[in-house]
Amino acid sequence: MSLGPYTSFIVTSYALVMAVVLMMIVWIVLDYRRQQSRLRELEASGVFRRSGRSAADIR
Amino acid sequence: MTLIDLATPSKFLALTARVLPWLAAASAILLLVGLYQSVMAPDDYQQGATVKIMFIHVPNAWLSMFVWGVMSIAALGTLVWRHPLADVAAKSAAPIGAAFTFLALVTGSLWGRPMWGTYWEWDARLTSVLILFLMYLGLIALWRAVEDPSRAARAAAVLTLVGAINIPIIKFSVDWWNTLHQPASVMRMGGPSLDRAFLIPLLVMAIGFSLLFITLHLAAMRNEILRRRVRSLQMMQASQRAA
Numbered sequence: 001m002s003l004g005p006y007t008s009f010i011v012t013s014y015a016l017v018m019a020v021v022l023m024m025i026v027w028i029v030l031d032y033r034r035q036q037s038r039l040r041e042l043e044a045s046g047v048f049r050r051s052g053r054s055a056a057d058i059r
Numbered sequence: 060m061t062l063i064d065l066a067t068p069s070k071f072l073a074l075t076a077r078v079l080p081w082l083a084a085a086s087a088i089l090l091l092v093g094l095y096q097s098v099m100a101p102d103d104y105q106q107g108a109t110v111k112i113m114f115i116h117v118p119n120a121w122l123s124m125f126v127w128g129v130m131s132i133a134a135l136g137t138l139v140w141r142h143p144l145a146d147v148a149a150k151s152a153a154p155i156g157a158a159f160t161f162l163a164l165v166t167g168s169l170w171g172r173p174m175w176g177t178y179w180e181w182d183a184r185l186t187s188v189l190i191l192f193l194m195y196l197g198l199i200a201l202w203r204a205v206e207d208p209s210r211a212a213r214a215a216a217v218l219t220l221v222g223a224i225n226i227p228i229i230k231f232s233v234d235w236w237n238t239l240h241q242p243a244s245v246m247r248m249g250g251p252s253l254d255r256a257f258l259i260p261l262l263v264m265a266i267g268f269s270l271l272f273i274t275l276h277l278a279a280m281r282n283e284i285l286r287r288r289v290r291s292l293q294m295m296q297a298s299q300r301a302a
Contacts, residue, residue, distance in 0.1 A: 009170070
């Protein structure tokens with residue numbers, strides 16, 4: 001398949017969109033893990049929610 | 060489960076845990092199908108293969124405005140209904156909206172260079188979308204600058220509602236002023252003017268990107284709720300140590 005004389009513009013556009021979407025996904029997944037890890041550390045140090053339920057439990 | 064039930068962060072978290080895998084799978088499938096259809100779509104008789112940029116530029120441009128619309132409803136939720144998840148929704152949507160707006164600007168620029176002969180023109184459509192991007196960055200900066208989430212929420216909600224004025228300006232800028240940007244070809248009176256060969260991949264990509272936004276937004280809201288739990292537990296820990 002030939003994209004003609006503007007291949008670089010088309011390929012750059014698609015590559016950029018994929019890169020930014022992937023970055024958003026990775027950022028959100030890492031942020032989730034970071035928050036869960038902080039909550040576990042706090043609970044391990046003896047700090048609990050008033051309800052008594054685990055703060056890291058989201059089910 | 061009713062909307063009132065979702066006011067409880069715990070119930071919202073339980074819901075996201077159930078729906079996120081399905082939403083992520085549906086987004087991935089639709090985006091892959093849309094990508095395949097975009098690659099296989101024929102060249103346009105005027106634009107040649109550069110028309111393929113439309114399949115990613117237009118969904119990102121739509122979402123740049125849609126996300127601000129979501130944030131505006133959330134801002135009303137903060138100021139009027141005082142819904143506990145409203146500012147969580149607004150704060151979580153802003154970085155995602157900024158990313159979609161950035162992509163709309165850059166892909167538009169990369170499409171504009173071969174079609175218009177320039178990467179950028181200070182016309183009404185392009186300038187109003189750039190202003191939207193700067194407003195997203197301003198809101199993100201505001202949330203980061205104010206430590207107390209409830210104080211930041213009210214200021215951000217007011218700024219969001221003021222910024223909502225820009226959305227109809229972006230939408231109708233191509234009708235109100237002379238601009239290099241083409242007028243609407245899908246959401247217009249009289250129906251879409253695009254051929255089915257372009258319209259179907261565009262709609263599949265638009266639905267795929269919209270589902271992607273919903274997925275990322277719910278996941279980001281979940282993270283924000285957990286971040287606030289961390290903050291309140293850290294405050295409890297600090298007060299226990301002080302006592």
